[in-house]
Amino acid sequence: MKKTLFSLFLLLSVAPMWAQTDTLVASELTDTKQHDGNEVWARVPDAVQMAWGSTDVRYAKMNVPRGRMAKTLRLDAWAGERVMAQAVVWTRHDIVSPRVEATALTCGREVIDAKAVNAGFVGYVMTDELNHNGKSNCGHRPNKADFDSSMVADMVYGPHIDRIPRCTTRPVWVNVWVPAITRAGIYKGKIVLTGDKGEKAEVALEVKVGSRQLPAPKDWAFDLDLWQNPYAVARVMNVKLWSREHFDAMLPVMKMLADAGQKSITASIMHHPWNGQTEDPFGSMIQRTLTVDGQWKYDYTVFDRWVEFMTREVGITGTIDCYTMIPWALQFDYYDQASNTVKFVNARPQDAAYRDYWLPFLRDFARHLRQRGWFERAAISMDERQLEDMQSAIAVIREADADFHITLAGNYHKEIEHELADLSVPYGSPLDRSIIAERRSRGQSTTCYICCTESFPNTFTFSDPAEGAFIPIHAMVQGYDGLLRWAYNSWTADPMRDTRFRSWPAGDTYIVYPGGRSSMRFDRLVEGIQCCEKVRLLRAELQAKGNRRALKRIDEALKVFGWGGLEHTQMPTGERISRLQRVLNQ
Template identity: 30%
Template sequence: MSNREGEYNNLLEDIMHIQAGLANEYFKLRYGLEAMNNDEAIYNNKSISLDCARGSYVAFQIVLKADEAFTLNVGDEPYFSRDSAQKFIRVAVDGALDFRLNIIDMAIDNEMYLWGEALLEQAVREMPANRAVSVWVEAAVPAGTSHGVYGGKIRLYIGQLFEEEQAMELSFSVEVYSYTLPAPSEYCCYLDLWQHPCNIARKAETPLWSNKHFEVLESYIRSLAELGQKVITIAASQLPWAGQSCSEEHRTPANLYEYSCIRVYRNQDETLRYDYSVMQRYIDLCMKYGINQEIEVFGLVNVWNGKFPVICPDYQEPIKIRCLDADGVYRYLTKPEEIDHYIVSLQSYFEHKGLLSRVRITADEPRNREAYQKSLEHIKEIAPKFIFKAALNHAEFLSTFQDEIQDFAPFIDCIFREYSTVCEAMEKFPDKRFLLYVCCGPDFPNTFVHSPFTETSLLFYITAFLRMDGFLRWNYTVWPENPRVDARYMTFPAGDTHFVLPSNSGTVLLTLRWKALKRGIEEFEMIRQLEKQGSTTLVQIYTKLFGTDIPEEFVAKSGDNCDREMFESIDDASFLQLRRELLQALSSR
């Protein structure tokens, strides 16, 4: 410690005792039983060195706490606590890059621990004594940034009321490599995060499909595009997932029903007509942000019915299509021929718009092979131009439906159990797409509130290593009742239902887990780039992480699933080093 730093610290201790240090972006503050808290070691870190690609961003965290209550301010706005005697700490960053700061809010997990989660837009928060808080510090590094090392300072200004602020300093450096990541719209990682726009309307308190609803949707769609999302999600009937059984859950209340964006009317002569304007408006919004490679349609095959009554017993699927009759009464279609007419019309609409080749009639975890086969055959009979896709958690479906389905998304454990079957299908059908997915399981690797940041990176290393085309997850905004207060739902691990949160202003609130997704996707991109170049560095990276550079060998030693014990080191330092090696290899060419 320099003499100047010592003078600062002595001066600050006269005001109040403050502990402050720097952590890498992978750090996730944990709070609960004192023995489980993880902040103490961070306070020894008064400087930090960072690496970054161009076309990306650099990020780290400031962790601090004080022995008395204080007001934390990461902006430049004035703020006075109702407790006029309360001191404040104002955080500012000085450097060549343009940094933005966000206080990190905490989220509760199923074990009642609190973890770093939401990146708050509000710049001020009052903190209790002896309670650690972390601050996300991020700067964009545009593609045109000169490569080299950039230095900077973090200043903590401490004061009370109208007194002159006192300051302490922490330092950082950023090495910007010459490698430039592509724009997210050009990412090769095929990202499919399912969208649930009705839940966004509920939390924003806007009428469903109204102009205000679409205004609110804009920031959510933009956040998906920033990840490189490829797929537009459409619900073509009411309640395609039966609300995730929310009507049966009373411990963690939630309304998770999704509704169709297609309006159906019955004319006086009993004929049906369809209004696709809302659906098209949503498609256009997604395409505006570059989400344009696929339109996945739910609610036509493998419809989840829960405990709801079956409206049309003579139809092979419990499809619920709401129709406004000519007499002004809403009824549901109960005749098989009317449901068929609806599906045929939908195919015709997509064909007329030139979108049909991008449409996928999607099934979520079909369980009954015979029933699913019957549904596929029926739709092929009445609307033969539709193409099919399925998220599969039963490995035998992959063999059974290789010819019928164009896009497969097997569950990660299915891939490990039946990797030879997956490889055979990928070799036999090189034009088909194969995505890896996780959901409320497995516990590892996953993207829950309690999951380390690096587990998300690991998921994308695994996805690339196993030669999958990309990643799928069912959640983005499937929020329980008060997700900012309690993110738990049913027995699902906290965070399983979403990656982002609703802000009080109606816009999207990003989380550390969203940032982890972004990093993992970037690493997938770098891996694929090195594969194209035939780099030997990738062999070394795979061997270091998986113990081999041959996927079949790795899967063979795994048994039926991917387990922590399969990896020698998956801590923060190891993944920071892997990322650095990727950057160095790509920058040397």
């Protein structure tokens, strides 16, 4: 009963943004772009139309869909793999209270249960565009009017919405997670649309399951690191920070991340590590108190609850990345018991005051981490900091405990790279493979990261959806162990409707939506990571068999994902993915 009441509470708590969970269309912003007129829509048959489109296309809301469409679609999959598809519905007449449902997929007596086939309407959100200077896309955007805005399909909603208005298009996103125990064969079923006035349309879906099996996401080798923001969930879902309701609201959001193979937990160990740049600034999960007698005391309650939640309930058991000893604003807070006020230490990493603040904390933190059995998982993490600052901070860390793991997302510095358990370098500054190999021989990981800088590839809400799949494959081809993308769910003020932000292009700050809703971008990212795992497994299998011809086919398909391939081909991103998939599924 309590669980039911809380679910109702969550439903009502988001009323300021979307009155009820099924009023998607009514709450969408207005699309002011030029679109197909009545003369175009008049040529559409009277009955509701439904057909399979392409996952590479964001279909316009007010236009009749164009391009290759079909009533039957066949997907190739390994057992344990998730495969995606996009159907499109368009209509000359209002459809009230439409619902989309998936049937079970059958192959003789074998069945893929309908619960493994998720079909949901795609929501339209407001996006903008790249910077006009043709250079970095980072920087403040105080005036939204300076950037051309439009409505794009991105958010994967639920199976029921309020309506599909006349002369509009509504995509349907389909995600099939093939059970690991599924036997090889061709499984057939349907995706069915119904309306409250008897409207009905359907498309046929076939999934050809091969003989190979993809491991569970927790066992994937690809090192995925998307930074989580628990503070955003509390604000958007209108629940008290760190309450049980807060953790319940976070569970479906963070579970999607675990199911994508996420390896790291993002923990903030100081107040506003990134100077409050997001809509929901990160607070400190560890409280510092300077007692009346001049002693430091540390409260790890929130930190412990967050790590326990992400580990035990969500299932992310990798690194605990603790940010940061070098924030953007070199200002460090603590509660002063004598004055009953919050005070701040302003110090550079080279200053004695910096060492006096951090050294006792790090020593106590190391003790606490060992007591909880987390020391080997934890890392003191920094991002985009200068060499001199890093050297000074590392000296303090090593003085506190020589065995602390240290990570950096930033430029490569030969002077300190041996100190870094994980180094994530910018996409546009690729490391020499010999450096990556040497680090790997020392048990150190090396990844690359994408941020607002890159025009291509990226996961903005106006980016080509296939770029989400391209990014991890590119990282693998370049020799990296994985990928970092700074924001998983740092939601905007109105995240279900408007992905634009006061800084950076739309969609830069988040890749999933509130309430455990995915996106076309996120699902395509998962597709790319699965491709990396399939390449890894196939290479091992084919090398053991001595099948050089098959290995060469894989290598040829991967060439267009590396820096050399980018320079020498104009092949569309989606076609690169499709060609690779065909090779991997043979």
